[in-house]
Amino acid sequence: MASPERERKRKRDAQGQPRPVVPSSSSQSQVLKINRKDVGSHPPIIASIHGVELPTDLTFSAFSKKSKVSKHTSGGTKGEARETEYCLQAQTSRIEYDGRVEGEDGLSYYVGVYDPEKGSVDVYPSPLLHVRRQVRRLKEKEIPEKASTGTLMDSRQALSAAFGNRTSRKALKDEQLNAITSATLGSTGATSVVSAISSAVDSATALLPTSESLRTGSGNSKYLPPIHADEEGVTVDTVYRVEEMVEKKVLDGCAEGVREWEKNVRAGGEVESTISPHYVTSRIRGVIDSGANVTKRLKILRYIEHMIQFHRLFINSFSNTVYRPKLYDTFVSDDKAITSHLIDTFTDAKNQNKNERQLSKTKLTKLYCWLMILCLKVEEDGRMDLFDLVQDLQIERREVEMAAREIGARVEAFKEGYLKLMGYGKEEAREHKLVALRLPLVFPKNKMLQVRKR
Template identity: 75%
Template sequence: MASPERERKRKRDVNGQPRAVPSSTSSQSIKLNAIKAGTHPPILASMHGIELPADLKFDAYTKKAKVSKHTAAGTLFAGRETEYYLHAQTARIEYDGRMEGEDGLSYYVGVYDPKTASVDVYPAPLVHVRRQVRRLKEKEIPEKASTGTLLDSRQALSAAFGNRTSKKALIDEQLNAITTSTLGTTASASVVSAISSAVDSATALLPTSESLRSGQGNSKYLPPVHADEEGVTVDTVYNLDEMVEKRVLDGCLTGVRAWEKAVREGGEVESTISPHYVASRIRAVIDSEVNVSNRLKVLRYIEHMINFHRAFIQAFSNTLYRPKIYDNIPADDKAILGHLIDNFTDSKNQNKNDRQMSKMKLTKLYCWLLILCLKVEEDGKMDIWDLVQDLQIDRKEVEMAAREIGARVEPLKDSFIKMMGITKEEGRDHRIVALRLPLSFPKNKMLQVKRR
């Protein structure tokens, strides 16, 4: 129970006078009037994270759409409903308001009239307003099909909204399409003859199955092969002039003269990659007195190829800067390095000064190196042990290159192992590569029939 002091304070004001008691009034009743939706009912718009300009005005649009609904008894019936849209745009932004499905709620707008003390209640559709940059929206509009056929419409839809697989299939179909421009307009030529002539002209320069089996189609690795020509020999099956230009070989004369002078005077022959392949064959070539000058120039060029290979293998990502190649790799003449760069490297990232030795170029270098080494040997065969040591790679890579050029790879015989004074285990690392006619190229795997 409240104390007299607290009761006194509630019933009197600050001056101690009794508080005025408000007179009770009867509550006024308000009448609700349900108004049916007309052609232009009020529209409610929801905007999430959008700040609209103060002077922006929306235009309202309606569209009749077919819908299927179920009655309370479960009967399915078709009807038409009105869909409402709002649209407004500025110089840069476009605002679209659309009805995005039903959420199970009904929305109304009430208008109060104080004179009649009534509220008119209107059903109001709810639309969601989204914004988009106008320039981006224009780019997303797909091009309309050129013809009104169903196939063209499907292709246009696939190009605009299809996944990666369907788009690739559409591109392949367009590339392989045969039109009147492809076949020609000659009325006498049939479709079959037109296609045959087009295929023959397009595939005239492609290697055939026989050329692939014989190795003539491996142009990415090998120089021109003259295995099918009359009177071909082991020395002419690969033409030296087609591999290395004469001016490049003549650039090796400086080093060759230094070798010859040292041998004639009975001194030691100096080589930058001593004591392996090159150093072990200089004196033997000079003492043979058979085509000495040309063989020594080829041997000097082989030395530059090995140094070139070492520099790229030791570089990061097999890439070197072109000016640094001329500064850091020793060579008798700049033409030698230019020839090596053009034949065994590619430009990287569209920068012609960044030169990279790819896997394909590496295989090409090994193939050319073996061909040149076999030209230095008198009998057309060699032990690849010294070359493997110079290149500092696995022996199997050199064997693969030997088979690519059509040479035969054989193990070292026991008599040679005893003559060399090595064990059988050490002899396994030695392989004899011999170039014999007819050349024996590896069969193309794509041409082999799979056995079931």
């Protein structure tokens, strides 16, 4: 039992006055009246948002759409009814929020509005919508669910556009600017985008070599000069034209050296070449004694001597690279035009530096091909032995043979009678091969075009 002192303190305040008695809730209980309301086409909506922090200034728009559904009555008959689906939609510059009914959980949801003056609660049936968010660019692209190609790439691009940094956005923008669309194709008069692309590709690749031209050798423009094999009345001498390979002013620059050769030969002396002691030296007297187009053939022979010297200079340099100003000081030629022509025709600029000249593999093959053509121009019958040229170039024989086949010439072994006449042994005969330029030209077939025999 509580003491009188404690009881006094509970029932009275600090001044000793009785405390006011607070009536219990039961004594003031109020009866609330619940009214069920029909909302019509605009009911209140309950939105369920999980794991998403919405922007403070985000405003949702509500709309509804009706659709026909099949339902079974209590009597077992099947009928059609119209069902209303409510939706919520809001969006920012990057994200779109979409609220929809997801399945049925068997529960009904209501929103009650309390009116204290009337002491009533108005209850409205309310649909429960689940709000999901989605990147806008993904929705705009409308990617198919079962796309066979491009789905992952498109998703990455959309995420980069929405959340990427400055570098990734710039890369995506550059890719979109370079994309081929119907707008970028212009007015081509095509009935579809496919035909427009085909016509654009055909016009852009009109000058590219075809498979047939590669097979016949006419597409090897990076190695060979213009080929006139299809022209009417073409001969072995005109299938390749010297004036299209070497300019007239370049050949005229060789005139001074040619005059020295002719002067020494007609005086009964011996003419030797320190650059090409095998090929050039062995043919100077034969060309002069033949009396057939002597001046032009000697100029070509002099230019061949410069080509062999040019090749040797680059092969002996570090990584086949020579500094252009140094090249003019090191390379000895009859005329400066010869040096310039050799540099521009058979070298490339290294690392976009015009003064650093490099003899690349492609240019080296071109030099061998042009050298073979000019050597065959010197010969009267378009036939020559490879041995002397291989010795002067100081390379393997197979590289010169490959160049001979690239120009459409035939590489054959000498007949046994000729080998015995020249006194060549079996081992020595392997190094002597006959190169003959005949019509029609026979080019090596492209390996990609050969059909494997079964």
